[in-house]
Structures are given as C-alpha cells and as structure tokens.
Amino acid sequence: MMTLLTLVLCIGILISALLAAYLERRVAAVVSAGLVGLFASVTYVILSAPDVAMTEAAIGSGITTVIFLFALSKTKQQPGKKADE
C-alpha cells in the first residue's frame, strides 16, 4: 500500500513539474511549481524525514509562491503581449 502511495505521489511530482514547464500563463506555472514542493514534502514524510518535510513545507511550498508572485507583480509586461491577469 505504501509503495502504491509513493508511486501516486511521484507521478504527481512529475505531472506538476511538466505543467510548470509547459503552461502558458505565468500564474498557473507558479501554482504548479508550488505543488511540486507539496508532493515532495509528503514523500519526505513517507521516507521518515519529518524535519526536511517541515522545511520544504515552509519554504518550498509556502514562501516561494509568495516571492514569485511578488516578483511577477513588480515586473513590467512585454509591449506586444496581452495582459496576464
């Protein structure tokens, strides 16, 4: 059962990383990149590393999304492109 659960989580990591690389909208890519940290953190718990999982939950999934969105709101959009809402 644990092997199947780890497999589902690793497939989730893979799909989230592919979406973060291939999505057009930047906000959706940032959300997908946050999900990579989420699934990785649960995988660390299964691998008996709760301290690593806690750090990944705080930094990789929480703070990184906020910092990326803050940087996106500070940058200017390219002149030819449509506004990314």
Next chain:
Amino acid sequence: MAESILGLAVIIIMLAIALGIYRLVKGPTVVDRVIALDLLTLVSIALIALIAHATSRFIYIDVALVYGLLSFLSVLAVARYLEKGL
C-alpha cells in the same frame, strides 16, 4: 478491522489526489488550478496525519501543523495577485 479502515482511507486519499491532479491538468482558468492547489494541500494534511497514525510516530503531526498554518498563505497571495493588489 483497524487495518482495513486505514487501507480504505489511503485508497480514498489516493482517489482524491488523482481527482485534484485531473482538475490541475484540465482546468481552463487559473482559478481552477488554485482551487486544485488548495484541495491537494488539504488532502496532503489528511495524508500526513494518517501516516503519523499508521507508523505511530507522532512527530509527523508537526509537519501537518506547519502545513495547516502555511497553506492559506499561497492561496491568499494568488488571490491578491489576481485582483491586482499584491
């Protein structure tokens, strides 16, 4: 009895993860993907608590606590960004 209930709970959680990933891949707008992120965070908190009970290591509950305290932060940031407020 308890083992079969735990196994059933793990199966339900894996089904919820699959449905959340489906909405993340399929969702046409950004709001759908943010809702999928929120759903998967809640399901992960339940999964971590379940693993802590199944392995009898209650230090894992702390990870679920950190998730519960920080999960609203990214959803709140995306919501503020979509409303041009961040």
